[in-house]
Amino acid sequence: MSIQTPAVKTSANGRKKGLLDFGIRLSAVILAFVFTSLILLLVKADPLEAYKTLVTGAFSTTSKITSVAASWVPLVIATSGLLFTFTAGLWNIGMEGQIVLGSVFAVGAFRLLDNTAMDPTLVIIIAFIAGALGGILWALLPGLMKVYGGVNEIFGGLGLNFVAKTIAIWLIFGPWKRPGVASSSGTEWIDIKYRLVNMPGTNLSLVILIIAVIVAILTAILLKGTHFGLKLKAIGKNYKAAYLLGIPTTRYFLMAFGMCGLFAGITGAILVTSKQYSLIPDAGFGYGFLGLLVAMLVNYHPIWSSIVAIFFAALTIGNTQLQYMGLSTYFAGVLQGILVLFVVLVDGLRKRLVRRM
Amino acid sequence: MKITLQHIDKSFGKVHANDDINLTIPSGTIQGILGENGAGKSTLMKILTGYYQADSGEILLDDMKVKITSPEDAVVRGIGMLHQDPLDFPPMKVIDNFLLGTKGGLFPNRKQVENEILRLSNEFDFQINPDAFVETMTVGERQQLEILRLLWLGVKVLILDEPTTGISANQKDKLFATLVKLASQGLTVIFVSHKLEEVEQLCNRVAVFRQGKLVGEVDPPYRTDQFVYLMFGKNVEVGEKASFCTDDTYIKLKNIGLEDYRLRLKDINLEIKSGEIIGLAGMEGSGQRLFLRMLAGLMRPVSGNIYIDGVDFTGKNYHVFQNSGVAYLPASRLEEGLIPGMTLTEHFILSEKHRELFVDQRSAMDLTEERIKTFNIKGTPVSQVEQLSGGNQQRALLALLRKRLRLILMEHPTRGLDIESAIWIWSKMKERCKDCASIVFTSSDLDEILQYSDRILVFFGGLVSPPINAKSTTVDELGQLIGGKGW
Numbered sequence: 001m002s003i004q005t006p007a008v009k010t011s012a013n014g015r016k017k018g019l020l021d022f023g024i025r026l027s028a029v030i031l032a033f034v035f036t037s038l039i040l041l042l043v044k045a046d047p048l049e050a051y052k053t054l055v056t057g058a059f060s061t062t063s064k065i066t067s068v069a070a071s072w073v074p075l076v077i078a079t080s081g082l083l084f085t086f087t088a089g090l091w092n093i094g095m096e097g098q099i100v101l102g103s104v105f106a107v108g109a110f111r112l113l114d115n116t117a118m119d120p121t122l123v124i125i126i127a128f129i130a131g132a133l134g135g136i137l138w139a140l141l142p143g144l145m146k147v148y149g150g151v152n153e154i155f156g157g158l159g160l161n162f163v164a165k166t167i168a169i170w171l172i173f174g175p176w177k178r179p180g181v182a183s184s185s186g187t188e189w190i191d192i193k194y195r196l197v198n199m200p201g202t203n204l205s206l207v208i209l210i211i212a213v214i215v216a217i218l219t220a221i222l223l224k225g226t227h228f229g230l231k232l233k234a235i236g237k238n239y240k241a242a243y244l245l246g247i248p249t250t251r252y253f254l255m256a257f258g259m260c261g262l263f264a265g266i267t268g269a270i271l272v273t274s275k276q277y278s279l280i281p282d283a284g285f286g287y288g289f290l291g292l293l294v295a296m297l298v299n300y301h302p303i304w305s306s307i308v309a310i311f312f313a314a315l316t317i318g319n320t321q322l323q324y325m326g327l328s329t330y331f332a333g334v335l336q337g338i339l340v341l342f343v344v345l346v347d348g349l350r351k352r353l354v355r356r357m
Numbered sequence: 358m359k360i361t362l363q364h365i366d367k368s369f370g371k372v373h374a375n376d377d378i379n380l381t382i383p384s385g386t387i388q389g390i391l392g393e394n395g396a397g398k399s400t401l402m403k404i405l406t407g408y409y410q411a412d413s414g415e416i417l418l419d420d421m422k423v424k425i426t427s428p429e430d431a432v433v434r435g436i437g438m439l440h441q442d443p444l445d446f447p448p449m450k451v452i453d454n455f456l457l458g459t460k461g462g463l464f465p466n467r468k469q470v471e472n473e474i475l476r477l478s479n480e481f482d483f484q485i486n487p488d489a490f491v492e493t494m495t496v497g498e499r500q501q502l503e504i505l506r507l508l509w510l511g512v513k514v515l516i517l518d519e520p521t522t523g524i525s526a527n528q529k530d531k532l533f534a535t536l537v538k539l540a541s542q543g544l545t546v547i548f549v550s551h552k553l554e555e556v557e558q559l560c561n562r563v564a565v566f567r568q569g570k571l572v573g574e575v576d577p578p579y580r581t582d583q584f585v586y587l588m589f590g591k592n593v594e595v596g597e598k599a600s601f602c603t604d605d606t607y608i609k610l611k612n613i614g615l616e617d618y619r620l621r622l623k624d625i626n627l628e629i630k631s632g633e634i635i636g637l638a639g640m641e642g643s644g645q646r647l648f649l650r651m652l653a654g655l656m657r658p659v660s661g662n663i664y665i666d667g668v669d670f671t672g673k674n675y676h677v678f679q680n681s682g683v684a685y686l687p688a689s690r691l692e693e694g695l696i697p698g699m700t701l702t703e704h705f706i707l708s709e710k711h712r713e714l715f716v717d718q719r720s721a722m723d724l725t726e727e728r729i730k731t732f733n734i735k736g737t738p739v740s741q742v743e744q745l746s747g748g749n750q751q752r753a754l755l756a757l758l759r760k761r762l763r764l765i766l767m768e769h770p771t772r773g774l775d776i777e778s779a780i781w782i783w784s785k786m787k788e789r790c791k792d793c794a795s796i797v798f799t800s801s802d803l804d805e806i807l808q809y810s811d812r813i814l815v816f817f818g819g820l821v822s823p824p825i826n827a828k829s830t831t832v833d834e835l836g837q838l839i840g841g842k843g844w
Binding site: 225226227228230231233234237238240241242243244245246247248 | 676692693699703706708711714715
């Protein structure tokens with residue numbers, strides 16, 4: 001239905017609307033916490049105690065804070081990638097698989113170049129490039145399937161997630177199995193010289209933190225300040241009109257997938273070089289799916305997504321402490337899911353309300 | 358049903374869209390609501406159908422005070438509205454569109470509904486196939502479908518918002534006959550239009566709106582100059598007919614064949630001169646759209662060749678056509694032309710070619726300000742396009758045209774616009790012709806085609822007439838051809 005509101009609108013009015021939107025989003029978050037508290041009460045846990053444990057579990061010591069940062073890095077990079085596809089109106093559900101392929105390619109590069117005389121730093125760089133290529137490849141697949149085969153990217157991505165995981169498992173139990181016995185705990189670890197060095201006394205490598213910050217800033221600039229970003233937005237909102245305005249929609253769809261795959265691949269390489277040091281069956285650690293939640297929660301806004309990603313990372317880290325309260329470590333997932341549901345729900349209600357007014 | 362509106366008032370921010378409107382419409386009447394774009398007609402109708410709530414004032418149905426809370430509520434109370442853009446579900450079948458609006462049980466009686474569609478369709482001499490997919494139907498047919506659906510739901514008041522835009526002359530006659538018949542059966546018909554001629558022809562009484570106010574109620578016999586004066590507060594004249602047609606051939610079509618799933622056009626040969634305006638006449642869906650889209654490179658001909666400036670462009674895509682100076686303005690503004698959710702400024706940035714990486718917000722803003730002024734768009738650079746009224750959306754589309762175009766293809770360029778805007782838009786287009794641009798356009802308004810074209814092509818049942826000189830033909834002659842006589 002077309003809604004006609006008056007054309008004349010002042011910027012003060014716009015600011016007021018922005019403030020209202022923020023208030024509505026905030027109330028959704030509060031509602032989500034209330035709802036989560038009810039669930040906690042239902043399992044006979046003290047909600048305040050649980051939230052307190054979450055916060056102290058994430059921020060009480062320097063080591064915990066750096067753990068949060070280390071968890072923030074892959075999340076914010078994955079989310080940044082998804083912002084490109086979301087802006088172009090695409091649901092890249094295949095993000096998780098793209099991260100897995102990034103890990104596969106990165107581990108592959110290390111295995112290939114191990115025992116060569118090459119400088120370890122150079123090998124790491126090559127592994128990152130390989131990871132990026134893997135991610136791009138796996139992202140372009142649903143893109144090409146959509147553009148040329150008419151396959152919805154959600155189905156394509158969903159299918160390719162399974163294929164990616166299968167490839168990882170096949171490698172772990174087949175060609176890349178550990179000497180002696182293959183194990184679901186993963187392939188052999190990469191040599192210590194290829195692992196990124198953590199800052200003293202922390203779990204965080206400075207390199208990946210810098211990469212994440214650069215990626216987040218680059219994403220915000222590309223999406224908000226450039227013709228590329230504006231064209232993606234146009235395609236996302238009305239690709240027919242965008243095409244008639246002269247935007248080569250097919251190319252831009254593929255570019256959005258490419259950007260997303262690039263960041264997915266980098267995420268995969270980071271997970272290999274700074275977290276797992278090997279290829280495991282669950283190589284994406286769920287960061288692709290978590291990234292989808294973050295992006296939806298902030299309505300695909302680049303700067304806000306970096307901030308909310310901190311919160312999500314903190315939940316993931318603080319969560320580990322909850323088991324001492326007798327709560328499952330799945331609790332963070334419950335809270336994250338409920339948050340997104342409430343924000344999306346309240347946003348729907350807001351749109352109804354606006355239409356009434 | 359008798360409708361009484363008392364002291365209806367509605368503002369959007371600073372815009373006073375309805376200012377103390379008082380109007381009584383007895384049942385069995387065809388009430389005309391006349392006014393230019395933005396006069397407040399649509400707002401009033403949206404209040405009456407529960408789409409908006411009035412800031413103050415009362416609505417009485419059969420002298421009973423009511424509060425209409427939503428469009429669904431309005432239908433339940435017997436008020437149905439036919440919107441400018443049909444609100445149907447294009448990817449679904451006709452019959453499913455009917456079933457959607459019903460409360461019927463889990464398993465609707467398809468056979469019965471199908472029969473009712475056919476019965477209603479026959480009663481009004483429409484040709485609606487219950488199994489057709491809505492997306493394959495023309496605007497005119499979709500409108501007929503919506504009327505049938507509302508009648509089938511049992512409405513007693515039928516509101517039509519600019520219903521004749523985008524439908525053929527034949528469909529219009531059918532529509533008018535239908536409305537007269539419905540009124541004689543006791544239905545109240547509210548006919549919203551800016552077209553004097555239609556209102557004069559059809560309505561029992563007319564209320565004229567200007568700038569949010571009801572400025573006059575007129576009973577027959579009508580005097581056109583009186584309407585014009587009420588609508589604009591002054592008298593308006595149609596511009597003089599001028600041609601900028603040259604002798605240079607710009608486009609050459611050789612044995613073009615076009616085909617879609619239900620239509621086949623064969624052996625079209627035509628030369629379009631620089632500065633020439635060609636009007637495409639015919640019933641909606643007779644191939645005019647195929648023809649336009651072929652000229653834009655959006656549709657590949659199944660045979661024949663297109664030459665632009667002597668170069669063979671056959672099989673090239675739209676963007677190649679576009680880069681050589683071709684522009685295409687679709688009829689459905691918010692579906693194909695503009696991008697809802699984006700501002701005017703963003704549209705202007707997108708429409709221009711840019712080599713640099715970053716968007717220059719400042720200069721984009723300036724450009725937009727300037728175009729808004731030149732094209733008299735009622736909006737600001739940060740207005741989102743869906744907030745503009747239909748007429749202003751059309752102006753925005755025209756304002757988005759690049760400079761130095763050689764061929765402009767337009768579907769219904771003045772659909773839904775008031776006379777003054779239409780005249781103004783054509784004066785802008787004529788300037789383009791002076792600059793050597795050729796124009797090909799479709800319209801369901803024969804007067805418009807005759808007034809502005811140099812030559813006319815008539816489309817009928819898969820046939821395309823040889824070009825007809827606009828100076829030596831008449832509305833009657835064209836009407837005959839459109840209706841299939843004299844081929």
